[in-house]
Amino acid sequence: MAQSPIDQFKIKPLAHFEIAGIDVSFTNSSLMMVAVVAAVTLFVIGGSRKIAVVPGRWQMMVEIFYDFIAGMIRDNVGKEGKAYFPFIFTLFMFILGLNLAGMIPYAFTTTSHIAFNFAIAAFIFLGVTVIGFAKHGIGYMKLFAPAGVPFWLLPLIFVIELISYCTRPISLSVRLFANMLAGHIMVKVFAGFVISIAGIGGLAAAGAVLPFTVNVLLTGLEILVACLQAYVFTILTCIYLNDAMHPSH
Numbered sequence: 001m002a003q004s005p006i007d008q009f010k011i012k013p014l015a016h017f018e019i020a021g022i023d024v025s026f027t028n029s030s031l032m033m034v035a036v037v038a039a040v041t042l043f044v045i046g047g048s049r050k051i052a053v054v055p056g057r058w059q060m061m062v063e064i065f066y067d068f069i070a071g072m073i074r075d076n077v078g079k080e081g082k083a084y085f086p087f088i089f090t091l092f093m094f095i096l097g098l099n100l101a102g103m104i105p106y107a108f109t110t111t112s113h114i115a116f117n118f119a120i121a122a123f124i125f126l127g128v129t130v131i132g133f134a135k136h137g138i139g140y141m142k143l144f145a146p147a148g149v150p151f152w153l154l155p156l157i158f159v160i161e162l163i164s165y166c167t168r169p170i171s172l173s174v175r176l177f178a179n180m181l182a183g184h185i186m187v188k189v190f191a192g193f194v195i196s197i198a199g200i201g202g203l204a205a206a207g208a209v210l211p212f213t214v215n216v217l218l219t220g221l222e223i224l225v226a227c228l229q230a231y232v233f234t235i236l237t238c239i240y241l242n243d244a245m246h247p248s249h
Contacts, residue, residue: 005188009112009181028108029116036097044093065093069234076238080245088241091120092234099180099226103219111229112180117173124237125169132244143247172236179229183222190215 013025047062055063069089073081081088095111102109110116132140144161145154193211200207 005185005192008184008188009109011108011113029110029113032098032101032108032110036094036101039101040093040097065089072235072238076235077242077245081238081241084241088234088238091124091237092230095120095176095233096227096230099230100223102180102184103223103226109180109184111176112184114173114177117176118169121169121172124172124240128237128240128244131241132247135245136247140244140247143243168240172233176229176233179225183218183225187215187218187222190218 012028014028014031015026017024017026044062047058050059052059066089069092070085073085073088077084098110101107102111132143136142144158144165146157146161149157190211194208194215197208197211
């Protein structure tokens with residue numbers, strides 16, 4: 001019996017644990033997170049362990065990621081954003097690692113689950129909100145009252161801006177979830193076509209070439225989307241951080 005394209009997103013417990021009646025089992029999703037953290041840690045530490053004036057390939061790759069995130073922070077947050085470089089760098093590498101790891105056959109795509117994405121997005125939302133009020137106090141409310149708005153229109157604009165602000169973690173998480181979910185389903189569906197047509201045998205099996213070619217192209221596109229979504233998630237975090245640092249802009 002053929003598997004449903006949705007089956008690949010099922011969370012399966014690998015080791016059962018319970019604390020105070022709460023299920024905290026180690027799952028396939030947990031395994032992917034641990035594996036990605038280990039891989040990213042090895043990549044960064046290994047590439048920066050022996051710093052050379054003329055970098056080798058490994059060091060060069062680490063420096064490319066370093067410069068990329070540093071430039072993103074500089075362009076979107078400013079000099080004050082340097083203090084948050086470790087978090088932004090870790091966030092980007094973690095999301096990118098999870099997205100790309102999900103492209104490995106039979107691996108689990110953690111970012112295809114909205115609960116996981118929302119947890120990270122909510123943490124970012126709360127973090128930048130705390131930073132905004134800690135840095136500006138009540139002045140942070142200027143973010144919801146853009147300069148130049150007529151006084152009589154200010155209450156309506158304030159409500160609209162506040163609602164827009166509060167929906168940030170939802171939009172941030174849904175964007176990543178929807179792209180990863182849809183892409184993986186498409187790849188799985190066309191892979192099913194290839195297997196079904198090839199199973200017919202004879203000359204008819206040659207018809208599997210077309211869905212196979214499409215699937216190869218889809219896989220390439222999905223890898224691009226995986227990288228792009230990690231970038232979008234990170235740059236929006238930088239924009240939210242910039243709002244916390246400069247609410248009156």
